[in-house]
Amino acid sequence: MSEHEHIVSYKIIVIIWLVLLVLTGVTVAVSYLNLGALNIWVALGIASTKSALVISFFMHMKYERPIFKLCLLVTLCILAIFIGFTFIDVLYR
């Protein structure tokens, strides 16, 4: 049963690793530019992209059955609610 499970090729792992290194360089370089309030969103955006690549390929999520993806999605939604409601409070004090 699990023998039929997809194996991620060496080639894809190496490519994703190189992309992660490049994205790290990009995010460091951008941090030296002064974009004002945009800095934090660019940094978080690149961090999220890197994480998505690690989750999809290194953690094999791209090839997992839907229940795995659903569990992660639900968790991220709960976290978003946690952040969102905290800031609805904090921003309007």
Add this chain to the structure above:
Amino acid sequence: MSEHHKDHTGGKLGMWFFLLTEIMLFGGLFILYAVYLKRYPKEFISAGEQLDIRFGGGNTLVLLTSSFFVAMSITALRRKAKRVTLCLLSGTIGFAVLFMINKYFEWSAKIHHGIYPGSPHMKEIAPGESIFFSLYYITTGLHGLHVIIGILLLSWAWFAIKTDRVNHKDWLLLENVGLYWHLVDIIWIFVFALYYLVL
């Protein structure tokens, strides 16, 4: 002798459930960061400038490479290349140790300058700055503890593969340890962005 029934998918889902709780744990710490950044923007910026992007960036590259090695090791094991698997796993552990060595130097430098939880210096600086450093130590300290646990788990996997308990037919232990390790990497990706880059 009845064969012990193993549920690979169930076992993997179980590890994912645990990782999702870890996301909530560190997520909580990041929310604290966000709320206090909103309250003390100037102090967070001036405290953040005291963190060295070379330590943070270097450690980011170290953990990304460590994750790369463990991902490769799973493919190697499933392709029955046991010696390659053990080499790659050794690389994973080696880079994990390198991360802790960097962390040791980074924290030593800070502690040498009197910046550590409960220090006299912490009482003198602005409240926003001391909160920044408290959050920095709690978050990176908890993360460092996870790295140490990861090193132990990866070493356990190494020996299990060496003794053929984990192999191309039954690789769930390595896969689950790998999943844990990737999450440790992802947490650091966000720590790096929020503590070293933004401020």
